[in-house]
Amino acid sequence: MTPDQIIFLLCAALIVSSALMVVTTRNLVHAALWLVAALFGVAILYGLLQAGFLALVQVVVYIGAIAILFIFAVMLTRREKRDKGPQINQNWMISALLAFLTFGGLTYILSSWDGFSKTANALPTGVDTLMVLGKALVSPDAYVLPFEVASILLLAALVGAVFIASSSKE
């Protein structure tokens, strides 16, 4: 095994186990922390794929925002009044079956794709991937339209948030 593969396996184990802990732990703050671990694992995966920009944006956006989630978790829960009820309801069998089928179906579809077993081509040296990404985002024959639509969506959300926050004063 190459060092890259070892890091990938460790990282995949980290992601899967922390994702499991997010949904099984009873402590909401611990769930937020496990979510941090899972998202950080995803950032490492991006790093392994040489997508440094994506990895860092993952850390800034998700781990930076988890702090806010954390605050909500602290403010909305109390240790003494922690939920003691069962964590699953009677539909768990069907959900497990559906999840398994989805996973199996996706694996089947992907394995019939001819790129599934190929190793990715190494990046040509001297190519600044960040520059390519930046140009693609503003180039008319690439992604300028989705990029602008996403910006307008975010702007609308921002304006809406300001409106709701300011109208509650009156």
Added chain:
Amino acid sequence: MTFWNDPINLIAGWLRDVFMGWGMTAGLANVITSLIGIIVMILFAMLIAIALVWVERKVVARFQDRLGPNRIGPFGIFQPFADIVKLIIKEDITPAGADKVVFNMAPVISLASVILIWAIVPLASKIYGVDINVGVLYLVAVGSFGTLSVIMAGWASNNKYALIGAFRMVATMISYEIPMVVALMIPTIIAGTMSVKGITEAQSNLWFVILSPLGLLLFMISAIAELGRSPFDLNEAESEIVAGFHIEYSGMKFGLFYAGELLHAFTFGGFMAVLFFGGYGGFFGLEKLSAFTWLSNPFIELVVFLVKALIGYWIIMWVKYSMPRIRIDHMLTFNWKFLTPLAFVLLMMTALFDKLLAPTQFYVVGMFLSNVVLAWIVIEILRRYSKRERVEHEKNAEPVIQVAHH
């Protein structure tokens, strides 16, 4: 390649050859050499942190008209070692009701968030961890681990003061991250790269502080807020919430927070140097003259970087020990109503003038003057605003009643 021209790569290459001589594959030898490099870099950063304890105590003493540590060694220079021994032999207390794992993890993550920055600090042209093309963004990303460690410490301590301190710290860090990112975009735009080494090299003829003095100011203010140092030290406001998020920590766990804070301040001093004062280089083209080629020696560059970083660190200390703490609503208003709009205007202006003036010979003058004009407009707006406020205030104030003396 001799030792004096490229020490780190020479040693690394030699180590790699030794490991491969023992029968390792090239890949494994590379991984082990990199691990050794990481450990050496961390040790270097920690040694600096030990020295900073002395620097900080000595400088604060001068600001407060005291002598500071002066008993152990000349000028008290061995004081940090006594401090470390004291911290290690102190009783290690975990408060009742604390969340033990999270409580013990918080100081480690706090220090790690600072040490991680050192991966990209360009100490000299050939002495650095990695040179990634998203270096500036990395600085911001690593900062979010600092936020996380603070709130973990605050929550896990099971202490109201600690939690209040953590909430305040998160409010500060989330708000001031915006002007910080925008201030970091300014050297990026001027240099045309996000790599910190590329930004340093782009300043070999001219420091960016001349092209964008306002950018430096914005970066410095938001860096101080990010550090949680005075005047933004609401997170540990001693007179209100005792010590904030690290109230329950004793011994070396407190030591980790303290070392992390000092090293963080020094690192931001270093980044002020890297982004605006030419980093390890920036000799205004002097090193190209044949008589001054020794300036590009890595050891000289290392010393230059450390001196510039110390000056930046000293400015941060100067602000810390001269300014009173600001109120939390003032802190938020200052950010959202003043710094953030200013940062965005400055960003747009820098991007525009950089493109317009770059081919002409008025580039430097134009960039500098545009900053001066913007600063003047901002000061004028502030002056009018405060005048209006004052007039309003005086109109509503109760008239002074003359009290007759009997």
